[in-house]
Every structure is written in structure tokens, then in C-alpha cells.
Amino acid sequence: MKPAEFDYYAPASVEEALDLLAELGYDGKVLAGGQSLVPAMNFRMALPSALVDLNSIPELFYIKEEDGGLAIGAMTRDSQVEHSSLVADRAPMVVETMPYVAHPQIRNRGTFGGLMAHADPTAQIPAVAFALNARYLLRKKEAERWVTSEEFYIGPFTTAIEPDEILAEVVIPAAPERSGSSYQQVARQHGAQGLVGVASLVTLDESGRCQDARIVLTSVGETPVFAHQAVQSLLGELPTAEMIQAAAEMASTADIDPGSDIHCTVEYRRHLANVLTRRSLTAAFERAAGNAGRLI
DSSP, X not given: OOOOOOEEEOOXXXXXXXXXXXXXXXXXXXXXXXXXXXXXXXXXXXXXSEXXXXXXXXXXXXXXXXXXXXXXXXXXXXXXXXXXXXXXXXXXXXXXXXXXXSOHXXXXXXXXXXXXXXXXXXXXXXXXXXXXXXXXXXXXXXXXEEEEHHHHEEETTEEXXXXXXXXXXXXXXXXXXTEXXXXXXXXXXXTSOOXXXXXXXXEEOTTSOXXXXXXXXXXXXXXXXEOHHHHHHHTTOOOOHHHHHHHHHHHHHXXXXXOOOSSOOHHHHHHHHHHXXXXXXXXXXXXXXXXXXXXX
């Protein structure tokens, strides 16, 4: 199929794009990489009256250091993020996870901000950004605001971005010392969204106990799901295999309310959430301890 008729704009600056969005209101739609929007338009699942193409705005393409962490422009290609030595150093879980996102051809065109703004509840990178405590810069004409991951994701394919706003930047803060992270997923084939995915970030105190933790799961709710009760069970504890298993069981039962679909039953999703949370936490704690050996 082909898309319905629409007007097309290619602004050369953020200011010009924001002027257009302010004028178009709900009739306008931002075009980033187009890897999700264009197929939706072809199938008439999305019917924007006008597209505002951000691909001619160089100021939205960058990866830079920010207070020991990272600032990534929303139009930065996924493949650039995947192969960035700065990202590998400051946010290794992002680089670890990026090969799970579709295929190289898609990542060559898709954008880091587009992955966030699309808000697919099965997507990997939004969960990773959530676990890494990312913040999102939303800009509109003559105003801007920062939102957290908790505020950004509202529902399936729905974010806090208003019709006259763009996602301009994603900031991933520096991880504390003695931190480790890991993303784990199970999918039916390479390049597919995970049946379940788990992103974990943990921090140890000087005695080796868990000082902080963040666990976020994909494909088990309408947004990336933060495992609050599992996290609480970890705090102040030594990272033993038994403690990790208990947290994984809590994440797969108390923290999520998954549904069945053509890909997976509820029971199997809970089983995957248990296994993948255990694997993710085990790897994260081992990395935090600075070795690849067994846990206490």
C-alpha cells in the first residue's frame, strides 16, 4: 500500500522545525529515521496531514560527554551510537544492547531519539535508557523542559511529547563507581523484539553490598516496567546467588502483570522474566565487582 496524501516540510534548523510544529499542531508529525512511521503510513495505520522532516538539521546529530555521562542528539543514527567508543566507555549497556535492535540496515537509518519517541513497549533501548536513569529534553517554540523516564513513557506508543514539541536530546548520567550493568533478552529470531527483555544497573558500596539498583523489563506491560519490589529486596544485601534468585522471582511475580498474545503465554513470560532477571543481575553484579568470577 501507499500512504495517504500529506504535506512535506524539511526545516534546516530546530527553530524552523518548532515554528512549523507550532503552526501545524495535531496535523503535524515529526519524521526522524522513518523506520517505524513510514511502514505505518503505508498501511494507513498512521495518517498525518503533514510531515516535518528533521534529517536536515545538523544540530540534532551528536554524541558528547556531559558531566561524566553522555548527551546524545535525538537524530544521531543508531549505528553511530552502537559503534561509538565514548558510548562504550560511558554507557556500555547501550552498546551491548544495540545489536539486538532490528538489523544493521535499519540501525543505519534509525535514530536514537526515534527509538525513544516511538515508545514500543517491546523495544530494548527505551528499557536500557530507563535503567540508566536517562533524562529527555523536550523543546517547543520559545520553551523547553526536561522529563525523566518515569514521566516520559505514558502508554504503548505514547510519550509525554506534545504535538508542538520535539525530543531534542537524551542525557545518560555517569554511573557511580562500583557499578555494573547488563541487558538480557529472549527473541524468536535475530532482529526481533524480545519476548521478554531485562535491563539491570547495580551499584556496590565499599563493603560489597548493593547500594543501589535499577531493573527494567520489556514486553511485560504497556511501557517499560520498573521492578520496584525486586529492587527493594536487593538494597543493603550482599549479592549472593540466593539473593539474586529471590529478587528475580519477585520481579517475575509481584512487579509485572504481563498478558498473553500470539507470541507468548503469560506463564512463559513470567518464566522468562525470572530467568532473564537472574541472568541480568548476575552479570551486572559481577561487572560491578570488577571480575567475571562467581558471586559470593
